[in-house]
Amino acid sequence: MSEIKNLDWNKTREFDLERTNVWISFAFEIIGVVLPYVGIWILIGSSWNTEKFHNYYNVLPVKEFLLTIICIGYLIIALGFNLITYILKWQKEDSFTFTTAIALCLTGFVTNSIWIDKLSIGGFAIFLKLIFLVVFALIGIFIGTLGTMFIRNFRFKIEEEDQILLEAYKKGEEIPSIKKIRLEKAEKYRIKKEQEIEELNRFKEELNEKIAIELKNKKNEKLDEKENKKRNKKNNKK
Known part of the structure; x- marks a missing residue:
């Protein structure tokens, strides 16, 4: 944290x-x-x-x-x-x-x-x-x-x-003005928001990839099922 x-x-x-x-x-x-x-x-x-x-x-x-x-x-x-x-x-x-x-x-x-x-x-x-x-x-x-x-x-x-x-x-440092402090806060807030947007976009990309992989796997499973059914039919005819 x-x-x-x-x-x-x-x-x-x-x-x-x-x-x-x-x-x-x-x-x-x-x-x-x-x-x-x-x-x-x-x-x-x-x-x-x-x-x-x-x-x-x-x-x-x-x-x-x-x-x-x-x-x-x-x-x-x-x-x-x-x-x-x-x-x-x-x-x-x-x-x-x-x-x-x-x-x-x-x-x-x-x-x-x-x-x-x-x-x-x-x-x-x-x-x-x-x-x-x-x-x-x-x-x-x-x-x-x-x-x-x-x-x-x-x-x-x-x-x-x-x-x-x-x-x-x-600390004996130069005392910043209130305006400077607020500008620094605003800059940190902007950076934080940009990072949140980047993380959100990265999450969306990963989610889309997972969904694409799952759809592809389901498609392959269906194709395998069809192939197995065809083979079973041929074997039954023999």
């Missing part, structure tokens, strides 16, 4: 082990994601109308549009809050998956309630809201996972470049 492959494996293991503490993650999700949502849902959620609590949804101008904008703003603020905690090193990359999934799930619950509450479907409305809640949660997990991978890969790239600069400094 090459050094590059070892490095990739170490990075993968590091990512699997390097996760936000569950209680820290839980606390930040409550503070930055759940509590703001509860405030929106109680004060202006389209479904929250009881005698005990006053709901401001019907007071909003262009209420459906404005509530949707507020929910989008909430989603942006939740992700921004998560980004700040990540920059301050209070949370790690995996937090983006949870924040995106939960925030999008809750946002979808509010915005979908706008049109679902207008339907005269009784208790089925709750079931329909739950379906959309799950759908939005799955979409959030997908988007959050992609975001987490992107941020993780960006961090790995920075760490690798810093390591190269540090090694050059320790």
Whole structure:
């Protein structure tokens, strides 16, 4: 196994082990994601109308549009809050998956309630809201996972470049510029791809040769069978 492959494996293991503490993650999700949502849902959620609590949804101008904008703003603020905690090193990359999934799930619950509450479907409305809640949660997990991978890969790239600069400094060598490091990486990547293409073409050629040999052997076997049958017929006539 090459050094590059070892490095990739170490990075993968590091990512699997390097996760936000569950209680820290839980606390930040409550503070930055759940509590703001509860405030929106109680004060202006389209479904929250009881005698005990006053709901401001019907007071909003262009209420459906404005509530949707507020929910989008909430989603942006939740992700921004998560980004700040990540920059301050209070949370790690995996937090983006949870924040995106939960925030999008809750946002979808509010915005979908706008049109679902207008339907005269009784208790089925709750079931329909739950379906959309799950759908939005799955979409959030997908988007959050992609975001987490992107941020993780960006961090790995920075760490690798810093390591190269540090090694050059320790050896007393000329410290390469970041552009030079990236150009060298791009050149290595190009060479690696060319080697992979060459190996693939070589594999195809070997496979084609094997197939040709097998077909030739089968053809010879059939010819031998025919010859044996002819000989057997002649022997039987005699």
